Amino acid sequence: MSLRQETYGSFWEISGLYSEASAAPPAAPTEFTTGPLGFVVPSVVSNGTSEVFEFCAISIDGHPFSFILENQYGDKVNYNSRACGYDVPHQTTGYSPVCSNSDVHYGVAYNPSSTYEWTLSSGGTITSDPNLNEINVHWTGGIGTSHLLTIREVNPNSCLKPLEIPVTVQTSTAEQMNCIGDLQVSLDKNCQAIITPNILLAGGPYTYTNYAVIVMDKHGYIIPNATVDGSYIGQVLTAKVMNICNGNSCWSKLTIEDKTRPQIVCANDTILCTRMTSYLKPYVYDNCDPNPTKELLDETIENTSCDPNYSKIVTRVYSAIDKSGNRSSRCTTKIYLKRIPLDSIVYPDSFSLITKNPLTCNNFEADSLGHPLPEETGVPTLYRQSLYTNNYQKYCDYSIRYYDLEIPDPKSCNKKILRNWEIFTWTCSSFDKRVFNQLIEIVDRQAPTILALDTIRTTTTPGYNCEVELWIPPIKTFDSCGSEVRVDLVYPGGIITDFKGAYLKIPADTNVLKVRAYDKCHNVDSASFVVIVQDLTPPVAVCDKEMVVSLDRFGEAWVPAHVFDDGSYDECHIKSMKVRRMDNGVPCTFNSTVFADSVGFCCQDVGKLITVIMLVTDHHGNANSCMVQVEVQDKVIPTVYPPHDVTISCERHINLNDLSEFGSATVSDNCVADLTEVDSIHIDQCREGYIDRIFVAGNALGYTVAVQRITIINEHPFTEKDIIWPYDFDTTTCQTNALDPTNLPDTLGYPILIEDFVI
Structure with a gap:
């Protein structure tokens, strides 16, 4: 059990809790020592302003417990717990008493993670598997004997105690039975009620030992041993009364109520006047409600201004009311309020660079002057309890105030505040005062904030400079410390320090302008924004005509x-x-x-x-x-290239109308040129001479002439060497025709011509 508060010390009162060193049952548990010299609860966690105290104890299953703790300052706290215990398996079938020589089916709710073990002390036999959640029992015990049927359920996810079902063996009797239809059941001082046949049956007389009662909750689960507690308050339960031997039964509806009023105990007490707002109030115990509401019915304050020890005596009248609306009796208590001891007041620490804990501006709640509220920098305390604002004015005779004085320092960008605390106490014959100075230094470690900078879009100014003269407004900034801010602007034309807005020449482009903001402590923030200067003017195109x-x-x-x-x-x-x-x-x-x-x-x-x-x-x-x-x-004159000159034999046959066999002229020109051919023929009767092929290539700009000459020659000219003269001869014939060359042999006849001589 852990308790968190300021500081707790010894137990003042305790009930129902015992030392964990107690001997095991059935030995009686060891009680704690209470009072000013009692058991001290140890601290396990402390952060300087609050602590966690922890103690371990044991309680008796099914019994409530409560305690009151008090620290060295007189603060008290109490805690009440109603009866609690281990969970038990939920019984779903079976009853007690039973009829002799009968078979009865018993069962508990099934959980797949659980294991089960049924045992029977005497009086019968378990006739089915005892390791299931349901069994059958054959009862053979004598009439009037009592026996104990136990189910142990083991589950790795919960802690369950065994469910014990007491069973009594009865005899069969034929009795007419009637149940009360609707019944209000009140819980006892232990916040319990056992539902028995005599509560539910109407008329009679009945042999109540022959009847069993089964009580079921709204889910149909059997409530073990027909015993209800405070968890059922306000619920409607179903009760079944059954003659166990002949099977007759009837039903009742039960409304569970708590009619027991809380018990309230008032005791006189002496506490500091500043503790009155956290006063514990009377001790209250209730059978079902662990924390009944304590109501203050009346308060009388006696002013004892001349008493050196006590500032007031408070008389209070209380009562308590539980969750069921039951109200306790009234009780009266007197509370003696001690004056505050000035010498025990703890004053708040200073916040400065020297103590390495200065405040950072805008990191605290401030008053109208921008000074930190006392809740931020600490207030005078008494036993860790704030004295500031004096919420205890009607109980205490003191006052508290402060005033701030700013300490100017032109060489520093930080702010220094001297906070003067004054606390006064008084009695009817005396007056006392305490003064304390608290130094509060506020440093500026946060850069200014440059507010959102929007993109600017514009066009160039007509002219020849490809730029625009644009008004850039002052840059908006915010400084959380209220410091003056200097802004520098970097743009394509350079840097402007302490920029406050100006007309700037911005070139046509997507320009990124950078902004830097400085406060007096040289903290800097930077940002940038874009100025898009568009050139929408087309060029001036000038061509040669x-x-x-x-x-x-x-x-x-x-x-x-x-x-x-x-x-x-x-x-x-x-x-x-x-x-x-x-x-x-x-x-x-x-x-x-x-x-x-x-x-x-x-x-x-x-x-x-x-x-x-x-x-x-x-x-x-x-x-x-x-x-x-x-x-x-086209200024290029064509060039003609004729075929090479040739020389041929006059014996060669040529076609003077088509001399292409001697080659064709070629023309060189960048474009198309005209080519003509004129032939000049100079051949004599011997078929000798020449032919000039005249080629003319021309265009609009001019022409070029080229000539191919074909020379015709006699390769074998006629000479005397080409004649074979006839031989001389002598003849005796006198006939005239005998000398005719025709009639003569070839060698004597005509001259013979060699080569190409033609007659």
Whole structure:
């Protein structure tokens, strides 16, 4: 048992509790020694302002207990407990008495975690498994004999004492029986009532020993031994009276009541006047209610201002009422209130840097001047009880007050307060006073708070600076200590100390401005906010009105976008220039549907005006465009390359209308060029001479001429070496035709021509 209060010392009174060193039953337990020299309760936990005291004791099962404790200051506390005991198994079936030579079924509520053991002292036999929650008993005991049936239930999660069922063996009699239908049952001084047949049966006469009573609660559980206690007060129970031998039974409804009024005991007492508000009041005991309500009916205060020991004598009249509404008799007590001993007053500690326990500003409840309330810094106490506000004014002859004096210190950012406590006591012939100075130093260790800073959105001012001149208002701050706060602002243009609001030039961008707030103790808080300056002004796009572009030797021309620029500008600087054709690249095959860094032209554009659009974009995505008329020119004259000159034999047959067998001319030009051929033939009757193939390649800009010469020669010219003359011969024939060469042999006839001579 643990009790928490200020401090407890010896027992003043105790009832129903005994030393845990008591001998085991059936020996009588050892009582505690009470009174001023009695048993002292030891302290087990202390935090300087309160303590926990613990003592161990034993009580008798089913008996109530109570005690009163008193500490060295005269404070008392009491505790009452109604009768308590171990739980027992819940009986569900079975009864007593029983009929001789009968079989009776007994049982308790089943719990799967429990084990069971039934035993029977005498008078019969357990005819079923004794280790189940239900058994059968065959009773053979003699008429009028008593026996004890015991069930022991063991459960790892609870502590249960054995349930003992007393059984009496009776004889069978044929009696008519009637039960009282509704019955009020009052509990006795031990807060119990045993429900017997003679309470429930009406009429008679009855042989009550032949009847058994079973009492069940609202859940249908059998109440052991038909004995009810205070836990059933106000409940309606069901009672069954049964003739155990012939089975006749009847029923009653029981309303359990407590009609016993509390017992109140008043005793005169002497205490400090400051303890009157926690006065224990009379000792009260009730059979069922462990803590009846104590009611103060009357109070008379006798002023004894001339008594050096006592300030007042209080006469009080009390009564008590329990939970069932039973009221005790009245009792009267006299309480002698001692004056406060000034020399025993304990004053509060100082709070300062020297004592390493200063207060932190805004960490305490304060009065209208910002000074800490006494509840925060401590008050004078007497035996750990506050004297401040004097709640005991009608019982004590003293007064208490304080006043604060701030100590200025221009070199310190902390606040110093000198709290002066004054306590006065008086009698009819004397006056006494105590003064105490308490130093309270309040330090500032908390940084100021920069209040929420919202994002600012704006646009640039028209011009050429890519910025805005923006009003930044003073930064709102809060200092829990009330200190002056200095704000520094860091922005893209630098730092401003002691910033109080100003027009600032902020560039177009997402700018993070940093704020630092300092109090007088150099505590600092920092925060930042965003100023978004948007550039919504598009660039000014300026293009050349007209432009001439010449194709290169490959028949193309790629012109960068900046070539078309004629002074485009933007206040926040140009990021890119892109260009594309307005005809989407037709008839050229360039993909000009999107803007690119350059634009292309081809031979098909020669002699035309091509419209080109230039897109100018700044760093913030704003864009503008302009257009240019481009004249495409081809300034490259084609070059013709003829076949090589050749020399052929006059004997070779040639087609003068198609000389391609001697090769074709090639033309080199960036674009398409015209090629013509003119043949100049110079061949004599001997088929010798030459042919000039004249090739002309030209375009609009000019032409180029090249010639291939075909030379025709006689590779074997006719000479005397090519003649075989006939031989000389002599003849005797005089005929004229005999000398005809035709008639002569070949060697003598005509001259023979060699090679290509033709007749």
